[in-house]
Amino acid sequence: MSTDTRTQDPDGHGAPVGRRLLLGTVAAGAAALVAAPVLRRGLEAGLGAAADRDPTGLTGLLPNGGGFRYYSVAASVPERGPADYRLRVDGLVERPMTYDLAALRGMPQTRVVRDVQCVTGWRVPGTSFEGVPVMRLLDAAGVRPEGRAIRFTCFDGTYTESLTLPQARRDDVMVALSMQDRPLEHGHGGPARLYVAPMYFYKSAKWLSGITVTREAEPGYWEELGYDVDAWVGRSNGRDDAPTV
Numbered sequence: 001m002s003t004d005t006r007t008q009d010p011d012g013h014g015a016p017v018g019r020r021l022l023l024g025t026v027a028a029g030a031a032a033l034v035a036a037p038v039l040r041r042g043l044e045a046g047l048g049a050a051a052d053r054d055p056t057g058l059t060g061l062l063p064n065g066g067g068f069r070y071y072s073v074a075a076s077v078p079e080r081g082p083a084d085y086r087l088r089v090d091g092l093v094e095r096p097m098t099y100d101l102a103a104l105r106g107m108p109q110t111r112v113v114r115d116v117q118c119v120t121g122w123r124v125p126g127t128s129f130e131g132v133p134v135m136r137l138l139d140a141a142g143v144r145p146e147g148r149a150i151r152f153t154c155f156d157g158t159y160t161e162s163l164t165l166p167q168a169r170r171d172d173v174m175v176a177l178s179m180q181d182r183p184l185e186h187g188h189g190g191p192a193r194l195y196v197a198p199m200y201f202y203k204s205a206k207w208l209s210g211i212t213v214t215r216e217a218e219p220g221y222w223e224e225l226g227y228d229v230d231a232w233v234g235r236s237n238g239r240d241d242a243p244t245v
Helices: 019-035 037-053 101-105 134-141
Strands: 086-091 097-100 110-117 123-133 149-154 160-164 173-179 193-196 208-214
Touching (some): 086 134, 097 101, 097 134, 134 208
Antiparallel strands (some): 086 097, 110 123, 123 173, 173 193
């Protein structure tokens, strides 16, 4: 995926040129797949691997195993695992901390089941995430009195996100290690990603590598391009159709 994504949507529904033509082409291809179930099964079986190599994002518009679209704002993303994954908690804290994957997996886990909602309209209902609440990591590090917000960074080298401290301390905001009862795969932001259940999915940054306590909330990647910083589902980005969360 090109890093020039100013005409694309967050959460994986990119359309850099010819949106109507592109979607019409995809729709025609989907119809052909319905008419050819054997071909469709074969395509779906290899779609996950193909998405990791697809620089255009078009595989993200085709049917796939989890109902999700693979998406990255970086040209490529290195894969990390138990041997080389690290999550750093720093900034305005008393005790900066670094966690490897084993340490995160050894901590008490929280499970949340919600609909995953993209600001562009697609939705994956009843999706489970499990991981370490961000507030647990903040408590371990000891947030200093002047710390009022969190900046999240990712090992793709490009994506950033932010939350206020009260938002980050919700019990449905976590460093997710599994999704749908399976360890997070690279294509879904593994081995660890941010998951912000009550907000649109662009807030749930993939490939999480840093949690930095700051004085003020800093606009993240998509907020710099005009999307809302406070991205409550149904109550932001021009929408007002959901109950208060």
